[in-house]
Amino acid sequence: MQQTNFKSLDDVYSFFAKHGEVNLKTMFGAYGIFVDTYMVALLNDSTLYVRSCEETDKYIGHPEYKKYAYVKGISEVQTNFHTIPSELLQNEDTAYVIGKAIFEAAKIAKCEKIASMKDPKRLRDLPNMKLSTERLLKKSGINGVADLHSLGTVDAFKRIQQVNKSATMTLAYSLEGAIQGVHWSVISQERRAEIQQMVAI
CATH class of the missing domain: 3.30.1460.30 (YgaC/TfoX-N like chaperone)
Structure with missing residues (x-):
């Protein structure tokens, strides 16, 4: 065959x-x-x-x-x-x-x-981190893992929205997953709703 x-x-x-x-x-x-x-x-x-x-x-x-x-x-x-x-x-x-x-x-x-790594040093080492996402983060002034963790999901997403108006909530969930060290699909519905509310403020 x-x-x-x-x-x-x-x-x-x-x-x-x-x-x-x-x-x-x-x-x-x-x-x-x-x-x-x-x-x-x-x-x-x-x-x-x-x-x-x-x-x-x-x-x-x-x-x-x-x-x-x-x-x-x-x-x-x-x-x-x-x-x-x-x-x-x-x-x-x-x-x-x-x-x-x-x-x-x-x-x-x-x-x-x-998730098994103790301390990811680079953005590209985080879960959900596509090349396009890494580029958007850096374009938004978020240059490393520490910057992302310090800002948190909502503020990081709002920064990205300033340089890319078409950024979707899926990207926000991806950032949340990156911070938590999990795939974005496992983010709970409650947490997703929370992020949506805070992004809208």
Whole structure:
């Protein structure tokens, strides 16, 4: 069975570009594929290995399912990335659903990793911190983790609104998650309502 092959990097960009800014970095003997700083996949010899998530784990046992492994010293290291059936990507709607699920899993994985860090030093190390968010914060005069924590969610968001009138409440929740060290989706409805009220003042 043919594995999930891509004829060019343009194919990879097309698959993930609907979910954010795509960047590549050499790692593990392959290309690491990042969407808004979140690692979503590996590309090796034209074969795509996506991050494991609930949506892609449905295909464990499929003939095309194969985990990516690399050699470190004398040992083989298994990663959390694997191939998926090639026919799934031939349907645009299915490909979108799978790409989104992979992206969400990558965000949660990064948040969990950051939450385990005692003291993140850089804005980019915080949960929910997309490149665009980091740029907005710095443009607003918020240059580091200490600045963000000192201002708090509401004041930081109001500063961003001064340089970007179209900033949404999702961004405010992302800032709250960054400060709390969690993914924004777990911010309680009560806290969200509280932030909305304070932003409106």
